[in-house]
């Protein structure tokens with residue numbers, strides 16, 4: 022990690038409330054280029070909300086988010102351009118149901134990046150090969166398994182050549198036997214040096230892939246550490262309790 | 271097939287399906303269609319052999335063109351209006367949302383017959399008066415070109431069939447707006463979020479991701495609307511538009527052949543609506559097959 026770099030993602034004292042619910046409460050963090058940040062925490066602790074402020078799907082109530090040094094609140098007029106540099110992968114895949122796998126990938130290339138059809142198709146095929154499902158290029162999402170759909174979703178995000186990728190529990194909606202194929206693709210991205218912020222409950226993956234692990238509870242960061250330290254010697258009781266719950270269950 | 275199952279459940283969730291999609295009715299031999307077919311056949315036989323029926327039919331069918339063209343033109347306008355207002359209902363702008371809601375709620379709260387009177391005899395004349403006033407304004411301002419054109423428009427110059435079409439279109443625009451709104455809202459929020467996260471604008475996401483899926487879901491409902499519109503077009507006879515209903519009324523009124531006139535009128539509507547539902551079914555089946 023090079024501290025002289027501009028952080029790819031910087032969250033400064035960020036809060037987000039929905040009415041009386043304080044989903045995120047005074048969170049600050051930095052993710053440097055090529056770093057992998059894993060966020061864990063119990064359901065409702067604000068992980069998704071925090072992640073979604075990083076591409077302005079959620080507007081913070083207070084605080085600031087900077088992407089590659091650009092403060093989002095002051096650049097809403099070009100939020101679409103900024104977003105096209107941030108890949109996002111959702112728990113429920115959110116593939117476009119009326120489009121084939123290839124069309125899912127080429128759509129944004131064509132209308133956001135104004136690419137020619139053939140060029141976009143080429144990129145789509147490359148990305149599909151990377152995630153290992155080039156043979157499904159002409160299928161509709163509903164004809165694929167969950168694991169395959171999620172890999173298409175990753176390919177769709179990668180096709181935009183993002184500077185950073187955000188993952189919101191990418192394996193939580195999957196049957197157990199499909200989790201590995203998605204984690205393998207994510208592991209590949211780690212190797213390639215992709216900057217990533219990942220919300221996940223896959224502790225094995227977190228141990229292997231993360232540069233830093235953050236534990237959130239009640240909208241706040243309770244503990245942050247390198248994975249070896251975090252999993253072997255957690256400092257806070259709340260973290261210990263959560264880890265024992267997750268690991269035994 | 272999974273696609274169709276999903277479409278079916280989406281439709282069911284929103285109550286947009288036609289009765290026979292609901293699978294409450296078992297799929298048995300369509301005796302009902304045979305019976306109605308027989309009734310139609312018998313009526314047309316009567317027309318061949320009975321001079322009274324023949325006479326009535328030949329007179330009434332002259333209105334078919336008006337009935338069909340009024341329905342089709344009004345329906346196209348209504349669908350366009352409905353799409354725009356439906357988008358307005360889910361718009362990010364509070365102004366558009368409210369304008370659309372006011373329009374829809376007013377139309378839904380007034381009977382169709384009363385609306386036709388109001389639009390044809392109050393709203394349209396009022397609009398023309400407004401144009402005249404604007405024309406005067408232009409004249410005063412010395413822009414006589416546009417001014418003269420605007421002041422020259424007379425209330426009488428809008429024929430009744432145009433008023434009828436506008437009335438039907440304005441009314442049904444609100445109905446199809448509700449259909450489009452429900453269709454758009456039936457699409458999972460994640461679709462919009464995925465599109466926005468890729469850098470698409472709200473409108474791009476709407477146009478390329480949400481609407482294609484929404485419209486596919488609401489096609490059966492839009493089809494039902496066309497059939498309703500065809501039937502409700504009979505109401506424009508009160509504006510003295512010479513559609514089949516108006517002609518049948520006039521014919522029955524002076525010939526006193528009520529049975530002949532109104533049987534033929536019923537059978538004409540029945541034939542038209544049956545043809546339309548068959549076309550709808552074919553389109554739906556084709557769309558269902560397309561993705562297998």
Ligand SMILES: Nc1ncnc2c1ncn2[C@@H]1O[C@H](COP(=O)(O)OP(=O)(O)O)[C@@H](O)[C@H]1O
Nearest residue numbers: 039042043044063064065066067068069070071
């Ligand atoms: N759109 C929303 N409207 C209202 N409350 C919300 C919304 N999104 C999240 N919340 C609330 O914010 C809190 C944090 O939610 P979330 O960020 O989804 O947690 P996590 O992803 O850690 O499970 C929860 O209490 C949730 O109910």
Ligand SMILES: [Mg+2]
Nearest residue numbers: 068069070190
């Ligand atoms: Mg979540």
